[in-house]
Amino acid sequence: MEIGKREISVRRLAMVLMMLSMIIALTPAVMAGDPTGATTLEEDPGAPVDYVWILICGFLVMFMQPGFAMLEAGVSRAKNTTNVLMKNLVDFSMGSLAFFAVGFALMMGTSAYMFVGTDGFFLAGEAYDVGTALTWFFMMVFCATAATIVSGAIAERPKFSTYVIYSVVICAFIYPIYGHWIWGGGWLSSADFMTKLGGGYGALDFAGSGVVHAVGGYIGLAGCLLLGPRIGRYTKEGKPIPIPGHSVAFVVLGAFILWFGWFGFNPGSTLSAHELRISVIAVNTTLAAAASAMTAMFITWKKFGKADVVMTVNGAVAGLVAITAACAWVAPWASVVIGIVAGFIVCYGFWFIERRGVDDVVGAVPVHGFNGTWGLIALGLFADGTYGNYTTAEPFVAGLFYGNAGFFGCQFISVFVNFAWAFGTGFLLFYVLKHTIGIRVSPEEELAGLDISEHGIISYPDFVYTEPARPTKVIRMTNKIGENEQERGGKGG
Amino acid sequence: MEIGKREISVRRLAMVLMMLSMIIALTPAVMAGDPTGATTLEEDPGAPVDYVWILICGFLVMFMQPGFAMLEAGVSRAKNTTNVLMKNLVDFSMGSLAFFAVGFALMMGTSAYMFVGTDGFFLAGEAYDVGTALTWFFMMVFCATAATIVSGAIAERPKFSTYVIYSVVICAFIYPIYGHWIWGGGWLSSADFMTKLGGGYGALDFAGSGVVHAVGGYIGLAGCLLLGPRIGRYTKEGKPIPIPGHSVAFVVLGAFILWFGWFGFNPGSTLSAHELRISVIAVNTTLAAAASAMTAMFITWKKFGKADVVMTVNGAVAGLVAITAACAWVAPWASVVIGIVAGFIVCYGFWFIERRGVDDVVGAVPVHGFNGTWGLIALGLFADGTYGNYTTAEPFVAGLFYGNAGFFGCQFISVFVNFAWAFGTGFLLFYVLKHTIGIRVSPEEELAGLDISEHGIISYPDFVYTEPARPTKVIRMTNKIGENEQERGGKGG
């Protein structure tokens, strides 16, 4: 076998990685962790059921990856299927490696100034411990979820290489740092002025309406703005022309998988099976999603005379996103209300940004962004004072409707910080990439489809594709929310 | 933004719902539930593992929804894909809301005259409790399963609006009332004359061969009869012409998902992880499905020279349905026998009703109906006296083959009541709907496909569809079970 240049450089890469790993492995002189779990079990004989619960819930969250993959592939055109799926593979893979190397340490490590964690890199040393591994796993699948949200928003036009970089940056830095502020003992949840304002607890986000979803949604918004809409998505006058996805079956399959996975996402976030509140969380999760899905369905049905499937699906996910922050702290009836509002937000939110030239393929901005924000607010409103801060002990978390305006204030701060951080860093990231290596494929590549141009593949080679299935004329504007339509169509990237 | 009439009325709807929720929320003056779970845990330190078990099993049962969705979409034509999937979204969503508002209270509330439950509406008041929430969640996913069975039977022709109503009625009334009789302390399981007959226990149905599957199956039968067959499904002489579904891949994927979900359905029905019988239940579930699938496969192979995939899949699900009632009370070898019989029933059952003009698209009547009934009977025959009434304590449940003819009698009564209730109420419901708002789309809409006519969508717009793939001529009748073929083809609805 002749060894060409390329082989050598691939090997070199492997060598470097290998050696790096060796160094890491040998570094930990002090090994204070409990890698077998024997000590942990001795100290807490109830640990097995918690481990089982957290791990299985984590598995379910991991399973949301194919949910996103199917949903995103389904709303994209057949000629971009492989690309969408590859992005999902990449953000879970690169994401977990980045979170392993860096992200986890920044998020859950010993806090420096309540701003960022500082230890646990590569899960080495003390972090080689069953408890730390457990936390890492659960946190990692959440991180990968945030990462994958963006791929659906900016589908069908970004460069693949750019996406690989993006997925590393979000999982190594953007997500973990914000995550630290809420879940890692950072300032939003734990600074004195916050806990004083909230009444014993600062800003909260039970399972991540803000930490995971709004972060993903607003980075997606930044990406959409900097990329610009797909070719053909708007008329010259800026009117949107829908570009239907290639498989409704995948869309619905993906949505159901997400719904299923969310039962790991929300109830699992107790991080303990001894919190029996998990049953109420499961109920709330179901009801919010159902109410939101049906609200979105009836809105389209009323408005257009026909029940729209993609909006219904978006509605279901929007309800799930919205209840995520509050799921442990509200009663079932409130979940229904939160879900109904989510259904309105997702419909009108989508139409609102669409009129403004934001070509969000999967609807990630209204679904994850706006409803993530709504979830944080809803928690500040509806928390009913029956459950504590991830514990059955006091102080019980109560919102505005239950007399705690201060906590509502905390949530309000959290909403702004969340948006500023996610949109700000996301914008910066895509802006730098845009002006260095570029973020968008050429128009020819986009027309040919990213499958061929980026991956040299046809996703369904045994079937006859029909490009002209693409709609060609808008008969009437369906919505007049947006007045000042800017001519954004086709100018991106 | 101009606010049109429609926006207003949608808003009004939201207002009403919001206020309603408020009222409910404020009603509970007495709050005797345990919403944090602290008390529950104190009283039963072993509760966490039970909660984990029941919840995760419930998640698996919820995941049967995409299983049904894929299976039903797969056996339908491409032009009806979205409609089938929308129905699945609707019955889970509307179903869970209806079960939240009404169904659960009727099923599991304090029994009135052993006929119907009377409290727990909207999970409010005392029902805001971790234990109640747990039960609600597990019962709800079962209820949604019953609802979704029907959509596959009556696919490709009903009006969507009708289906929405149907799904509310079954989840709010039909299913819960029957469920009460078996699982809510109602007369079939607990009336004195029944327990006396059975020998300490009345009619039983471990995980719902009857409660869930036969109920769904027989409502589907009523629906099929009142709707009539799809256009082109029978020749003028009443001979059936097969209408192949559009994706075998979805059919098989759906079946595997169902099989997977069934491991929540059956073992989870112990409602306790402390019943170690769960392992035997898992074994029985596997074996019955495998035996039934292979039986159905070999039947078609022998009969037609080729192994038919859809019958094999129907066989697998039929075996799962059949073992559901008996799964905790029989030995593995008996599960194999029950499965083999199920395989026969599903094949000959399907051909039997098909010859009689029942156009059951997914095969729900033989799979869920007939085999649900067979499951109840099989329990009355094979229960081997090794396990009690959802407990390891006596009295142990034994069937005819183990000397308890009385219990077989109970099951016999149960079979008739089950059919009468499900078919009767189902028939009534569809009959009333048929003669009020109508239950079937127009022939033009049916020919165009429900995706376009009901949802304004094409499910796979990037591919070239081929209508003529529809078979056009029957070469020979494959089965002579039915002699008196009535000319039913095309007359329905």
Add this chain to the structure above:
Amino acid sequence: MEIGKREISVRRLAMVLMMLSMIIALTPAVMAGDPTGATTLEEDPGAPVDYVWILICGFLVMFMQPGFAMLEAGVSRAKNTTNVLMKNLVDFSMGSLAFFAVGFALMMGTSAYMFVGTDGFFLAGEAYDVGTALTWFFMMVFCATAATIVSGAIAERPKFSTYVIYSVVICAFIYPIYGHWIWGGGWLSSADFMTKLGGGYGALDFAGSGVVHAVGGYIGLAGCLLLGPRIGRYTKEGKPIPIPGHSVAFVVLGAFILWFGWFGFNPGSTLSAHELRISVIAVNTTLAAAASAMTAMFITWKKFGKADVVMTVNGAVAGLVAITAACAWVAPWASVVIGIVAGFIVCYGFWFIERRGVDDVVGAVPVHGFNGTWGLIALGLFADGTYGNYTTAEPFVAGLFYGNAGFFGCQFISVFVNFAWAFGTGFLLFYVLKHTIGIRVSPEEELAGLDISEHGIISYPDFVYTEPARPTKVIRMTNKIGENEQERGGKGG
């Protein structure tokens, strides 16, 4: 109804089966098992959480079946979709029945001469016990996994009837006997000379890199060799021509499902939730898969300028296979290294065998075979002495890099025995079948597709297929590993 000959013989079959079952059922005069689980619970009050853990992990492993099904269907052509899926249904169904009747007893029964188990047939007698049922279930889903691996390797050309026989033989004999040697107390793990060599333990394989994957992979290799490549897979000069699969979406969906299921496969193999090491196992499983997927992706990217999706997917699965043996005994950093190596092995391994005329459709040989072997070796290298033999107690398992050359020797022996047994028995099986009933369909049937010729079905009848999508010309050889290309193309079967 006229009862034809065929009906009778089907009935006769059922009778025989029924009677057989009866006999089995009545045989157990001595019933020492604990079918209710009452005694088991009393003796071990911590059992429920273990049962929950093992069962749910077992369910996840079962769910790998649709993962394999989708992945294998996706890489096959549309005209063979049903056949691939049917094979997956068959190997799980026939497999579990065969394992019930025979396999389990040979694998886990009382050992005869450390070579084969001897009791527990039909789970009858003493084996009617909650603990035995639990073990059976977990072992069965592993066995079915091994069986299903082969179907992807030999897709698109074998006779269906042959495949049915194959799946029985592997699940009744080939897999269980080898499994006995490693997991059933057989010689590889427990013979004195082995444990002496290893330092207190013999050859190990935590979750089955060797037992499950390499066995499946090498039987697949034997099958590929005896079947010969698909028509059109090689030019007359022996150069490979790629035959793209019909759905990249199914490929990626399948891979994600597998990844999800693997979280049952590896962590579940502790067979106890009290081993908190499960969290480390979950972490290792994730990291190895991610590292391997990205390695394979970057290799193709560097080599061809484009990131190849199927190789990436193969890479992910390869990483999962590779970490399976070592997952409990290595640190996270080592998992990354093991994964990177797996990525290289899968790419170059695939190209290596491809050049030698092995037409392995799904890539089972490099993914499951070579990486299964690599997994066994990696365990012998990287085991870091922090965890014992499925327990937190000593002796801790350590590999070559941690000073235990003897254990590396054990693994080396294991690698050879594994290959010899799997390839040997697989070759024998297919060889006998080839020279008796035949193993390959006729060229006409192969060209028409197995869906039509073996199952009388078109998998996607509503879409226009395009046969000419099949590539027709190779522009340049992409790899020069193999020099001595033999002219194997088209000569098989």
Add this chain to the structure above:
Amino acid sequence: MKKIEAIIRLEMLDDVKNALEADNIVSMSISEIRGRGRQKGAKLMWRGDEYVREFVPKTKIELVVRDEDAAKVVKIIRETAYTGNIGDGKIFVLPVEEAIRVRTGETGEAAL
């Protein structure tokens, strides 16, 4: 010889085919096309945005027939594909100079 290209509704194919068969016209080829004419495309929706799919799916039948059969075939198709609604389709007749049967090498009308 004439080539007859008929563009008809999807659901009429069966009837047309049967009618032709009844008159011993068996050989034909069909394919999927999409067309526009008087008939407007369906109004469709995607996430609440409406649009028109301008081309309506149709079935195209192609048959090469003997000169003397052409009129008959046109008539049969015309009558059986008829519903009276917009979108019923069109039939075109084109001249054919030669026909060859691959299997036998026959040419001209013998090849049809």
Add this chain to the structure above:
Amino acid sequence: MKKIEAIIRLEMLDDVKNALEADNIVSMSISEIRGRGRQKGAKLMWRGDEYVREFVPKTKIELVVRDEDAAKVVKIIRETAYTGNIGDGKIFVLPVEEAIRVRTGETGEAAL
């Protein structure tokens, strides 16, 4: 009457259709074909093995028009389907002997 068969790039269909419509040519049929000519097919990859997909997907437009419209239609298509790159496609003109509208039975140019 003439039948015009134009083989164009997928993405040019919209423009061609609009240009024809602007000139009152509404009726047409389209279908998916794949072709080869000067344009080479795309280089594709499957698991690292490269190959060429020799036929490039194209859209075929078929219109039957009056004799006097033929030149105009050809011109419109030629101009709007043009990009100047290899693979722009071809237009063929064939004679048509008869046209029949199924719905009305009209024949000849009245049927177009």
Add this chain to the structure above:
Amino acid sequence: MKKIEAIIRLEMLDDVKNALEADNIVSMSISEIRGRGRQKGAKLMWRGDEYVREFVPKTKIELVVRDEDAAKVVKIIRETAYTGNIGDGKIFVLPVEEAIRVRTGETGEAAL
């Protein structure tokens, strides 16, 4: 110029294409059709009910060639698409009046 429409077996396309290419005939269009003739459709099954799929998938090759090439092309196709079994297909030759290359505007035989 002549238009040659050949309806052949799916699996013969490669051979036909290669044979034509060997004779410098590169340009062509292909599409999927389904047809019936002497060849009966496949017997299929759905849940144990049997039926016949009456139309068999075939590949249609369309080439417009110079008058003098027509016979040669027909011959090549005839020979390479031949298997001797029912269903081998047919070749039709139609007159073409004009051809235009979109990219260059060339017309007539120069456009082929």
